[in-house]
Each structure stands twice: as structure tokens, then as C-alpha cells.
Amino acid sequence: MxxxxxxxxxxxxxxxxFYLIALSIVVVAYTYWPSKKKRFDxxxxxIIDDEDRPWR
Known part of the structure; x- marks a missing residue:
């Protein structure tokens, strides 16, 4: 053949x-999934919670 x-x-x-479109849909759905909000927040x-001090 x-x-x-x-x-x-x-x-x-x-x-x-079609592969890139499907992959983009999966990534956007994963990002905006309601149960992932706490983890992303x-x-x-x-990085803001850590105090930036010299190491002793």
C-alpha cells in the first residue's frame, strides 16, 4: 500500500x-475544574507566604 x-x-x-484542539480543551477543562481551585490558589x-530572610 x-x-x-x-x-x-x-x-x-x-x-x-485535531490533536492540539483536543489537548487545549483538556488543559482548559483541568484548569477551570471547580475542585482544583483550592490547589491553584x-x-x-x-511564594508570597514564605518570609524572605537570609539563612542563618
């Missing part, structure tokens, strides 16, 4: 497009 170059290029571009403020 032999494929033409243009067919393979079209398939790879189409597959890549803690990560956002964890």
Missing part, C-alpha cells in the same frame, strides 16, 4: 490540528 506525499501531509496536518500564594 503506497500513499502519495500530499496524502500523508494532509493527514498529518489534520491529525495534528494555594500554589499562587505559596
Amino acid at each position: 503506497e500513499f502519495a506525499h500530499n496524502t500523508l501531509v494532509w493527514f498529518s496536518k489534520s491529525f495534528g490540528l 494555594q500554589a499562587a500564594t505559596s
